[in-house]
Amino acid sequence: MGTSIPIKAPTVQEVTSTEALQGGLNAKRPLEGEAKKKVERFVTAHAQTSRPGTEQGAEPAKTGAPSSLPQVSAEEQQQATLQKGAIQTPEKRNSKSRKFENVYKTLFVNNGSFFEKDMMSLLNSFRSKSKSLVDMTTTLNPGERALRKFLLLETLQEQGDSLLSNSDRVEIKLAKNQLLSEHGAFISGTLGAYEVGKAKSFSGPSLREFIAAYQIIEIQPSTTSATDLFALYKMIKKDLQAGASTEKLVRMQEGFIQILVREKTQEPARITSPRHHLILSRIKQFGLLINLHALHSKFLGWGQKANMQGLPTLTSLTESCLQAVLSNETLAGANSLIAIASAVRSDRMPAKNAFITNYCRWVLLHDLISGMYRNSNQRKILVENIERNTQLSAILAPIIQAPS
Incomplete structure (x- = not known):
């Protein structure tokens, strides 16, 4: 009769502060004063001892104590992050870095995983003094290669200290300055064309072909005349096949008018006037294509009748x-x-x-x-x-x- 029976304590379930205040209480008599503070202290202590990876009953670590600091060096943490490929997710990046990633996916590879690998490859090339994926590609001209590197560097620059060291940031800044000194007009012009295209509601192939129509001007800055009309049409033909072609041509022409306005505010006229002439030629070419499409559309309408x-x-x-x-x-x-x-x-x-x-x-x-x-x-x-x-x-x- 005197034998004691061991009783196993019930497992304590995690509760919210609201549930703790309401559970088992009469709704007509809410806790007040010191009683309410006691319950809140209990809930706070319970939350500290029931975190994942913490043993129940263990004394909670004091804020700011040495044991709460990382137990690895900055170099080890950085290397582990690099090996893991821990680039910040698009949701954590700011709007500026996301814009450069969007330009990259519009013009090069529309794949987030490849974008991150391309970026990590470029970062690793600085550290190991080796060639990156961009350097090894054979399908890009020098301006396109510089643009792709610039977009990757801009996004890398937004990464936190867990990935980039001070020396990394210095290397990135030097590389960006060199790219801008050699291909600044092509890079800034492409980014400007992207902004204008987005403002004109171009997307996907429409945006890509619109930017490509502008890039040819920058790729051939020494020419005295714009690319001939036939070559321009072949370049944008795939996009026009989707329908509403005349309307798209009008929007592309309006986009180049906006580019011309933008160009005139960038640099002194003596520097940009040759490019202004090429852009004006492109605007006239789009005007010819609009009229040519209208003529052929009218002729095909006769055939249908x-x-x-x-x-x-x-x-x-x-x-x-x-x-x-x-x-x-x-x-x-x-x-x-x-x-x-x-x-x-x-x-x-x-x-x-x-x-x-x-x-x-x-x-x-x-x-x-x-x-x-x-x-x-x-x-x-x-x-x-x-x-x-x-x-x-x-x-x-x-x-x-x-x-x-």
Whole structure:
């Protein structure tokens, strides 16, 4: 009877201060004064002793005591962080560093994991005096390589002391200054084009092609004229194929107008005036493409009303036209137009051969196109070549009525 029975104490569950104040109490009689303070002290002590990795009942460590400090050196912590690849997550970065990461993903590789590896590789190259991933790439020109490094360095600069040492920050600053001294115009121009493109609501391929259209100006600063219209169209064609192409061309032209305004505030006119001329040329080129698209859109609208099947897309027909008129591939462009015409068909007999003949008359001889020919002889050769080859291909052959 006198034997004591051991009783196991129940496991204490973690509770919030609100639950501690409310549990088992009469709602009509809330704790007040000293009783309330006792409960709050209990909850605070309980929270300290029930943290993960802390044994219950252990004396809580005093704030600021030597035992609460890191037990590894700064160098060891830095090396461990580097090996782990502990770059700050995008959520922890400020808006400035996120902008540089977004530019990187727009122009280079849209992959967060690769971005971090690229950044760590560049940091490690400073420490080991070796080549980074950027240095080893063979697909970038010097300006693009400098831009990619600059974007990585800007994001690295925002990292905390757990990753970067003072010597790292000095190396990063020196590398940035060197990049800006050698490729500053290309870097600042690209970042400016990115800002303008974002303001115009470009995204994905639209933003990338808009920036690429500007970068060509910076890649070839010594040229006296902008890239020809055909090359520009081929560069942005993929983006235009997504639809609403004329609207996108208008927005791109407006974007270059904003770039020109921005350029005029950057440096003295004597330094930037050659680039201003190139940007103005690009603005005029976009104007020509807008009118050219409107002309071809009107022509294809006529074909739809004529109930023609197999009509080409607006972009493919416009590209073939520019190839025949502006490039050194006049015959290739003519053959492309012939192939397009051969695919068009109609159930209406009078319209069977109308596509190519009307295209030569309404488009290739239009005043807008006439101003693009090198001379009148080129226009004559092009039209005669199309008519001669289409007749040989029976596209323009006389219609033979079937016997009744």
